[in-house]
Amino acid sequence: MAITSANRLELLQIADSVAREKMIDPDLVLQAMEESYAKAAKSKYGADLDIRANIDRKSGELQMTRVREVVQEVEDYSTQMTVEEAKAHIDNPEVGSLIIDELPPMDFGRIAAQSAKQVILQKVREAERDRQYEEFKDRQGEIINGLVKRVEYGNVIVDVGRGEAVCRRDQLINREMFRNGDRIRAYIKEVRSETRGPQIFLSRTAPEFMAELFKMEVPEIYDGIIEIKAVARDPGSRAKIGVISYDNSIDPVGACVGMRGSRVQAVVNELQGEKIDIIPWNEDAPTFLVNALQPAEVTKVVLDDDAERIEVVVPDEQLSLAIGRRGQNVRLASQLTGLDIDILTEADESERRQKEFEVRSKLFMDTMNVDEVVAQLLVSEGFASLEEVAYVEIDELLVIEGFDQDTAEELQARARESLDELNAKAIAEAREMGVEQSLIDFEGLSPQMLVALGKDDVKTIEDFATCADWELAGGYTTVNGERHKDDGILEQLDVNLEEAQELIMAARLQLGWVTEEQLAEDAATEEDGEGETSQETEA
Incomplete structure (x- = not known):
């Protein structure tokens, strides 16, 4: 050589x-x-x-x-x-x-x-x-055409010209079969550089695949006039897609459907007959959800922003339509909106409201020693607790039909007397549990809160100061994509995260763990951060 x-x-x-x-x-x-x-x-x-x-x-x-x-x-x-x-x-x-x-x-x-x-x-x-790797890493998020090279254990190996890609079995649409030499169109989901060479992973079930197909079929989406805001799929069966138009003269749903359904039909054919609901997107979550639950009709929506849950009331005969076969319709609507959805019939909601009405009426009857008619009048006007009756402006009681000045004053006096008795019992119960006077004297905690804290072994102001806001007010933890509820010590007493944080910081301030200057600096830092985020968003 x-x-x-x-x-x-x-x-x-x-x-x-x-x-x-x-x-x-x-x-x-x-x-x-x-x-x-x-x-x-x-x-x-x-x-x-x-x-x-x-x-x-x-x-x-x-x-x-x-x-x-x-x-x-x-x-x-x-x-x-x-x-x-x-x-x-x-x-x-x-x-x-x-x-x-x-x-x-x-x-x-x-x-x-x-x-x-x-x-x-x-x-x-x-x-x-x-x-x-250099060629394909920048193509992640695109649709690619290739030839099936071989099928191994259900995984499809695709010749993409200058390399091989793999479409795993779980990324193929159900009942979809490919043979050697077949043409395949798929979404480049991930490109990884590994020791054995670049690994290109394809998907035909990803929501982004459907979005890219619509982008190819609808020129308005490609040009940015129409935007796809959300996609939810049950691959091979049904899908929902939320679209918005930035041109008032163009209907986003009509543009995506096309003349005689030509545009949407092209996407449906590529996805093995997957039925697609095209829904106008709306910034208002309840309005968007009403659209997303189509074809079911919705009579009432109650949104809980903190819990990211939404309660939907539908007519009795619409329940099965709203839920869909095997829960498909409500599941896709939940994925599309990012909210957990509870569906009730009008009969269920009426029964629940009736029970709440009875419970609140009984509360006023037992604690204020009033008859059923008076208790029901108070509940009907929106009063839900003794505190509301005791400390509301007396004029709000006088507007109730049949209530005069003497009646209103007597009701407030009874409510306050009952509250004093309940508070005294609660403080006595808290002391029996070992709650120290320093925590009892701490401003902002009601006697009922002291009892709840004592049951959770929070008995000193130092114990209270070490708590996290979510421990008091409750919250949600996401595990493997599923949201789990974390119960708060004071959640049943209507203490929210912001109030819990204020109480904890007040306790730390009282103990000398932090200073007013430090709190002011932290607040200023948070405001600066929010300002920068806002500027970035505007930019």
Whole structure:
């Protein structure tokens, strides 16, 4: 394998041929050759030596050199030498200088040549993988067309031109079958660089696949006049898509449906007959949900922003339609809006309201010693607790039919007396549980709150100050994509997160754990952060 003048240019021709075949830079092939020659030379002269190979990019001439570094104190005699030893090679050597000795032409032998070949092949493969990764990493989020190369255990291996991609079994639409040579269209969901090469993962079930298909079929979406705001799919069965138009003259639903349904039908055909509901998007969550639950009719919507839940009331005969087959309709509507949905019939809601009415009426009858008619009048006017009756402006009681000044004053007096009795019992109960006076005297906690805290073993102001706001007010934790409710100690007493945070900070301030200045700085920092976020949003 000695390099002669006759085959020097052949090196360059081989490098150019391999580069064209693998679609990589010719210089990368030459670098691989240089590394392979250096490795072969080391196997002959010694693996510890620093031997380098250089192929002239114009003439193809191969030059082999041994390199040693000039150092103050030699640690490796194979690659280093002292200043004194270097004087025999160059004039005025300095620490850090390199002594380069040219090696004579050599015949590498069969084993060395085979080793060199393996290095070249490995380097070319690495360069090819890098090229594939660079090409496909920026195409993540696009739709790609390819040919089915083979099917392994339900996973479809796709030839995408300059590489292979895989569409896993769980990313294929149900009952979808592909054979070798079939054409397939899919969404590039992820591109990963791994040791065995770039891994391109495709999907036909991703919501983004449907969005991209509509983008291809509807010019208004491609131009940005219409935007797809949300997509929810039950692949192969049904889907819901929320769209909005930024041009008042263009109907987003009509544009997506197309003339005689031509546009939406093209998407349906690609998705194996998947039924698609196109819904006008609305910033108002309840309005959007009413649209999303189509074709069911909705008579009432109650939104709980903190819990990210929404309660929907439908006519009795519409319940099965709203829920859908196997809960499909409500599940897709929930995915589309990002809200947990509770569906009630009008009969269920009426029964629940009746029970609430009876419970509140009984509360007023038992605690204020009034008859059923008076209690029901109070509930009908929206009064739900003793505190509301006791401390409301007296004029709000006087507007109730049949209530005069004396009646209103008597009701408030009874409500306050009952509250005092209940509060006294609650404080006594809290003391029996071991709640300390420091917590009882802390401003902002009602006697009922003290009892709830005592039951949860929060008995001192120090215990209270160490609580987190969600421990008091409750909250939600997302685990594996599912929201789970965390009950708060004071949640049943209508304490929200903001109120809980204020109480905790007041306790820490009273204990000296924080100062007013620190609280002011924290508040200013939060406001600055919100301002920056707002500016970014506007930009």
